[in-house]
Amino acid sequence: MDDILLQVLNGLDKGGAYALIALGLTIIFGTLGVVNFAHGALFMLGAFCAVTVKAVLGFEKVALDPTRLTAWGTPVEIRTTYVEAWFGDFGTLLLNFSVPVSIVIAIPIMLLIGIAMERGLIRYFYKRSHAEQILVTFGLAIVLQEIVKSQFGANPIPQPAPEAARGMIDFGAMIGMQAGGVVYPAWRLIYFLFSLLVIAAVFSFLQFTTFGMVVRAGMADRETVGLLGIDIDRRFTIVFGMAAVVAGLAGVMYTPILSPDYHMGMDFLVLSFVVVVVGGMGSLPGAVVAGFLLGIVQSFASMNEVKNIIPGIDQIIIYLIAVVVLLIRPRGLMGRKGVMEH
Amino acid sequence: MYKASSRKSDLLLLAGFTVAVLLAPFILGPVGAGYPDLLQKFAIFGIFALGFNILFGLTGYLSFGHAAFLGVGSYAAVWTFKLFSMNPILAVIIATVVGGVFAVAIGFISLRRSGIYFSILTLALAQMSYNLAYSVLTPITNGETGLQLAQSDPRILDVAFGRDYGAVLPSSDFFGIHMTGYPGYYFCAALFVLCFFLSMRIFRSPFGMMLRAVKSNQNRMRYTGLNVRPYTLAAFVISGMYAGLAGGLLAVTDPLAGAERMQWTASGEVVLMTILGGAGTLLGPVIGAGVIKYFENIFSAFNEGVLEQIFSFLPEFLQHAMVSISSMFVGEGWHLTLGALFMVIVIFLPGGLMEGFSRIWQRLRRMTKRDDDKPVEPSSVPAE
Numbered sequence: 068m069d070d071i072l073l074q075v076l077n078g079l080d081k082g083g084a085y086a087l088i089a090l091g092l093t094i095i096f097g098t099l100g101v102v103n104f105a106h107g108a109l110f111m112l113g114a115f116c117a118v119t120v121k122a123v124l125g126f127e128k129v130a131l132d133p134t135r136l137t138a139w140g141t142p143v144e145i146r147t148t149y150v151e152a153w154f155g156d157f158g159t160l161l162l163n164f165s166v167p168v169s170i171v172i173a174i175p176i177m178l179l180i181g182i183a184m185e186r187g188l189i190r191y192f193y194k195r196s197h198a199e200q201i202l203v204t205f206g207l208a209i210v211l212q213e214i215v216k217s218q219f220g221a222n223p224i225p226q227p228a229p230e231a232a233r234g235m236i237d238f239g240a241m242i243g244m245q246a247g248g249v250v251y252p253a254w255r256l257i258y259f260l261f262s263l264l265v266i267a268a269v270f271s272f273l274q275f276t277t278f279g280m281v282v283r284a285g286m287a288d289r290e291t292v293g294l295l296g297i298d299i300d301r302r303f304t305i306v307f308g309m310a311a312v313v314a315g316l317a318g319v320m321y322t323p324i325l326s327p328d329y330h331m332g333m334d335f336l337v338l339s340f341v342v343v344v345v346g347g348m349g350s351l352p353g354a355v356v357a358g359f360l361l362g363i364v365q366s367f368a369s370m371n372e373v374k375n376i377i378p379g380i381d382q383i384i385i386y387l388i389a390v391v392v393l394l395i396r397p398r399g400l401m402g403r404k405g406v407m408e409h
Numbered sequence: 410m411y412k413a414s415s416r417k418s419d420l421l422l423l424a425g426f427t428v429a430v431l432l433a434p435f436i437l438g439p440v441g442a443g444y445p446d447l448l449q450k451f452a453i454f455g456i457f458a459l460g461f462n463i464l465f466g467l468t469g470y471l472s473f474g475h476a477a478f479l480g481v482g483s484y485a486a487v488w489t490f491k492l493f494s495m496n497p498i499l500a501v502i503i504a505t506v507v508g509g510v511f512a513v514a515i516g517f518i519s520l521r522r523s524g525i526y527f528s529i530l531t532l533a534l535a536q537m538s539y540n541l542a543y544s545v546l547t548p549i550t551n552g553e554t555g556l557q558l559a560q561s562d563p564r565i566l567d568v569a570f571g572r573d574y575g576a577v578l579p580s581s582d583f584f585g586i587h588m589t590g591y592p593g594y595y596f597c598a599a600l601f602v603l604c605f606f607l608s609m610r611i612f613r614s615p616f617g618m619m620l621r622a623v624k625s626n627q628n629r630m631r632y633t634g635l636n637v638r639p640y641t642l643a644a645f646v647i648s649g650m651y652a653g654l655a656g657g658l659l660a661v662t663d664p665l666a667g668a669e670r671m672q673w674t675a676s677g678e679v680v681l682m683t684i685l686g687g688a689g690t691l692l693g694p695v696i697g698a699g700v701i702k703y704f705e706n707i708f709s710a711f712n713e714g715v716l717e718q719i720f721s722f723l724p725e726f727l728q729h730a731m732v733s734i735s736s737m738f739v740g741e742g743w744h745l746t747l748g749a750l751f752m753v754i755v756i757f758l759p760g761g762l763m764e765g766f767s768r769i770w771q772r773l774r775r776m777t778k779r780d781d782d783k784p785v786e787p788s789s790v791p792a793e
Contacts (some may be wrong), residue, residue: 102525191756198471202684203755205677209748217737217745256507333673340529379545386414386537390518393530397522 072249074366076238080255080324082362086112087317089311089346089354090269097286097349098303101189102197104204107336108211109177109311114317114327115215116176117169118224124150124162148341164229166323173319174312181311185304189217208333216329223326228254232323254323261320265313266355272309273351282306286349315344341389347402361385419609420427422691426605430598434591445590450702452597453658456604457529458682461653463611464644465680466689469624472514473528473676474535478649479544480671482508482656484549485554487666490581494566495574495586497596497661502656508653509646516645520638535676542668555667581661593662600658604651605695611647612691620644634758652679674744678787681751687763696762701747708746711739 088110095103126149131142140335150158157383161168175205192200227233231251273279283293292299318327325331342361346353369381372396429436433451435585437443442451461475461613485507486500493499519530542550550556558579567574581588587598611617622630660666669675678701686697716739720731738746758765 102528188752188756195759197753198469198528199759201471201473201525201528202680204751205680206748206751206755209674209677209744213742213745214737217742277449337532341533344526344529350539379541382540382544383537385493386533389533390530393522393526395520397526 068211069249070370072238073251074370075363076249076251076255077110078363078364078366079259079359081365083259084317084321084335084358085339085342085362086355086358087262087265089316089342089358090266090336090337090351091313092271092343092356093305093346093349093351094310096343098282098306099185099189102200102204103189104201104336105184105208106204106310106314107212107332107334107339108208109180109314109332110318110321110335111175111176111215111327111329111332112180112211114322114331115318116173116315117226117319117322118219119164120169120172121165121226124148124165124168128152129168129333135237166226166228166319167321170316173315177315178308179392180315181308182304184311185307189307190300190304208336212329212332215294219329221329223328225298225326228323228324232257237251258320258324262317265316269309269313270351278302278305326369338385341385343399345389345399347399350399350401351400353401361388364388383402410591411670418692419613422658423606423609426692427602430602431595434594435520435597440703441707445594447702447706448594449597449662450706451664451699452594452601452703453655454679454682454698455601455695456597456658457652457679458686458698459604459608460655461679461692462648462688462694463620463651464648465683466694467617467620467624468608468613468641468644470520470641470645470646471522471528471680472519472531472648473673474531475648475652475679476536476673476675477515477535477538477671478508478512478652479659479675479679480538480666480668481511483660483666484542484556484656486657486660487558487654487664488549490558490564490579490623490660490664491562492565494564495572495579496566496572496583499566500661501600501657504657504660505650505654508656509650511653512646512649513642515651516642520641532673532676535671536673539668539671539673542671550666550668552668557665581664582779584674588661596661597658600712601656604654605691606785609691616640630770661745669693674710677751678747681747681754684759684761685750685754687761690761690763693761694764702764704746708739708743712736746792 081390088106091109092103092106095101095106127146130145130147131227132145133142136144148158148162150161152158154161184207188203192203235250235254236253236256238249238251238256273283281292281297281299282302285297285302289299318331321327338361339358342357343354345361346355346357365381365385368384373380396402430452434443434445437448442448446733457475457479465471482504489500489503496785515531515534519527519534522530522753543552560574560579564579583592583596586592611620619630622635623637623641631639656666656670659670678725682697682701683694683696685700687693688694716732716735717728720728720735723731736742738749754761
């Protein structure tokens with residue numbers, strides 16, 4: 068029982084990342100009808116927002132202390148970061164919480180990147196074939212990835228979680244089971260809760276605001292909304308920016324779990340596409356459900372007990388599920404009729 | 410859109426192509442591409458792109474997992490070397506067959522859907538093969554190290570025919586001719602010409618016509634009572650066999666096989682080759698493959714020192730600026746150039762270089778024949 072609960076938990080954080088990326092992908096499918104192969108790159112850019120913020124916060128001022136000498140007779144160097152020098156304890160706190168702090172920075176940056184991408188490139192591809200959309204966003208993904216590689220290098224850059232969240236949580240004891248049975252890294256649980264929060268925010272934005280209502284109407288019938296005198300293009304631009312923010316936030320918060328490197332985007336993109344296909348193109352609940360489902364299934368498949376029966380199942384289980392789903396339910400688990408049928 | 414071409418012009422094209430391939434070492438010498446390693450790559454990736462074009466150019470099905478067949482072909486060829494014989498003929502045949510069989514399996518599943526679903530399915534299946542090659546299938550693929558020859562390999566056919574390679578690590582040889590350098594190139598070139606001929610026959614055949622029909626209007630094709638699936642599956646398998654052959658040739662010229670050949674970047678590269686040259690045209694993919702491999706070779710070799718020499722005519726501060734900007738695009742950053750090229754081509758020239766050529770040709774004709782008041786329709790090749 069403990070093992071099963073542990074595997075479910077294991078799947079939740081990865082599933083959260085899949086769900087967030089897939090949510091953005093499927094929003095873009097549904098509204099703009101564009102296949103965005105650069106969405107993984109947005110996830111990666113979000114992660115590198117966190118890297119940049121930490122690097123900027125970590126700028127150090129070097130002072131020499133002439134009263135103390137090192138073994139070589141030179142004055143001792145005292146390194147303090149500027150934020151600590153300027154803000155004192157608050158600076159230390161900032162450094163410690165660099166990953167959550169990055170969220171504040173990442174939101175406007177990702178929004179700008181998303182809007183720039185849509186206005187600068189994607190909008191010229193609405194009328195062109197899906198193959199061309201795939202190709203141009205694929206090219207964009209390579210470009211973004213290589214720029215990041217040339218700026219940050221090819222090696223993963225570890226990002227620590229805030230100290231308070233670095234430990235383990237005795238999850239079993241929290242829900243009234245035997246203490247010590249299910250012990251789990253705190254940050255992963257935080258990630259899961261965070262992803263739920265973002266998902267809830269996106270859904271309530273689309274469900275309860277006038278803006279969201281227009282967007283939903285536009286998803287259902289773009290032409291009619293245009294005829295009613297609403298500038299649907301501008302709303303869709305903002306929706307694209309929003310999808311970029313969601314992917315970026317998923318990336319920012321994922322950095323303590325997986326040290327970001329330049330190709331993390333593509334690794335996640337392929338899986339997120341599978342998630343979208345399994346959930347059903349253009350279906351928002353489908354993307355979320357399939358994201359968590361596949362995350363959990365994957366974590367069960369990487370249990371040693373399962374791997375002993377079918378070796379290598381953890382590597383292929385997601386793809387197998389996608390193939391089976393596409394063959395028996397071509398529209399995906401919750402796909403709507405008429406969305407991306409061709 | 411599609412113009413029936415005469416037998417004679419086809420023969421001329423084939424003859425011209427053959428001569429160009431045979432004389433490539435001399436023709437490409439002056440531009441610095443006249444050495445065998447690069448020429449082998451031209452021929453091999455030319456075959457790969459020709460095959461991809463049969464699927465993508467004719468039927469419009471965009472496969473994002475073709476590198477899987479290339480990788481499988483390489484593994485098959487190296488295993489043939491290890492188990493049976495160092496003769497490349499057997500290796501190439503087995504690589505082609507294995508590529509084809511693999512394509513039947515993947516095509517059977519992924520061709521149930523079309524459009525982006527097809528692209529994603531092929532991408533997912535190729536990524537799955539890549540993961541498997543890296544992890545569980547390590548006994549077959551030798552994982553990260555890559556599959557290599559060893560002195561202790563059985564090579565039963567070689568042993569049966571009394572060939573002994575002594576104490577050195579054998580390289581593939583065609584009845585005593587080593588498949589490196591120019592002999593290796595001409596071995597690839599012979600198959601390249603054969604593949605080009607086959608591809609031309611397919612383009613001109615009723616079967617090719619059916620594939621074009623799949624691209625232009627599947628529904629109408631179904632209404633006429635034709636089943637689309639066998640045609641698309643056949644095209645998929647043929648292009649998989651081309652890719653398997655190309656993978657086999659990679660192993661023939663350099664007998665090792667690694668999983669990185671199956672990665673999605675490799676799949677993306679062949680897509681780029683095809684659209685750069687012009688998808689759906691006979692010669693386009695060959696040109697695209699040549700251009701990309703040529704620039705890859707040149708750009709990857711650049712480093713800051715070379716760049717400083719190139720920009721040495723500029724004043725110093727400009728020189729530094731130019732070097733630091735352009736160094737992002739060369740050497741390690743070659744992929745950045747590739748990605749940017751990808752976008753530029755798709756945005757501005759979706760028909761590829763072949764469309765560019767034909768546009769220039771039309772303009773020239775119009776300029777020379779001003780007094781002809783017959784307007785010339787710009788013939789654009791739709792690239793999907």
